Amino acid sequence: MVEFKKTKFDLGTMEKTLEQKRHLNSWVQSGGTGSCIAATGLGKTRIGLMAIEHVFKDKPTRSALIIVPNENLRDNEWPKEFTKWKMKPYLKDVEIMCIHSAYKLANNHYDIVVVDEAHTTLSGEYGKFYDNNSWDNLMCLTATPPENVEYRKFLKEIAPVCSQTDLKSAVRMGLVSPYIIYNLGVSLTPTEKVEYDRVDNLFKLCTVKLGGQWTAFTNATKWKNSSDREQAKWANMFYAMMQKRKKLCYNASSKLVITDEILRKFVDRKALVFSESIEFAQKLQDRIGDECVTFHSKMSKKEREETLQRFGDNRTKARVISSVKALNQGLNVPECSLGICAAGSSMKLDNIQRTGRTLRLQEGKISLYINLFVKGSQEVKWVRKRCKDDPNVHWVDSLDDIVV
Secondary structure, X not given: OOOOOOOHHHHXXXXXXXXXXXXXXXXXXXXXXXXXXXXXXXXXXXXXXXHHHHHHOOOOOOOEEEEEOOXXXXXXXXXXXXXXXXXXXXXXXEEEEEXXXXXXXXXXXXXXXXXXOHHHHOXXXXXXXXXXXXXXXXXXXXXXXXXOHHHHHHHHHHOXXXXXXXXXXXXXXXXXXXXXXXXXXXXXXXXXHXXXXXXXXXXXXXXXXXXXXXXXXXXXXXXXXXXXXXHHHHHHHHHHHHHHHHHHHHOOHHHHHHHHHHHHHOOOOEEEEEEOOHHHHHHHHXXXXXXXXXXXXXXXXXXXXXXXXXXXXXXXXXXXXXXXXXXXXXXXXXXXXXXXXXXXXXXXXXXXXXXXXXXXXXOXXXXXXXXXXXXXXXXXXXXXXXXXXXXXXXXXXXXXXXXX
């Protein structure tokens, strides 16, 4: 018999399977109701499939519902995983539904409900699904516990955490690719800077009028529809200036330039560029050309499917997806090893999910993730907050400082 030497990648794949089984066993021991917190790239979909297989075993009549946050997961990623793991026959007894539809269901009962990216289902509106339907088994999957206190409390009530593998542990165990994060600042143009300062000064004035930084947001929320015209004026101006300030940071022209330069420097890598506006995403595609495709929620289903096919097909020129939020969850392209966040929120979860899109295990791969921010702006605080506690973060002054 010929013996093959196991590579580090082979061992990582074996360890990933063992870790997935550990999550499943913890869930089973919790009575078939619980949340598995697993780092992006660990294979949460596979854990969910194992749970369905466990519940369906020896049941002639069975039903399952998988709730997902977007159409790509519903139409592409989950069905592909059923095929990959030779579970396609189960699909006739499984319904895969976006939360936008699932929350409207009522009086339905399932043998098992699997909730992918469970944090997206915990709002007062979407949470109606849990109030109006029933199940024998419930598995909630997410990369990290919700930051929102009320969401975390609700998740604990419906599906307490039964197992957890954070990103740091997943890297240490060789379950996902190692990675480096760089935070790189850019400058506004003189015209952009004048407008930013004007908007920022108005925002600060509104903050004072609303009682100072500790009460401004609360009062703005309370007073925006107030019958007191003075209160309503400052409350609505507060929100307007907040949004304008974000937009100026999100669409800074220098971000287009530096993103182009990063992609040219790392021309051998498949890349994901995350932004917060369709305007920026489209401008980047126009600048990059055939190597870049856009992906956003206002595209038709067919257009989104064609975009993902082009990106995943190594026979095409497309090696960059310019995405607007829509691919925070659910893209599975192991060859993708470069992520650029041209604009993002302060939420740690968003950062983990976007970084995770580049961490799918592949032999010899070291992933690179770059956060762009406008120097001297509110964006610095957003980047600092979402990267807090990650040991792989480096703040740099120029593109020359980014090395792998």
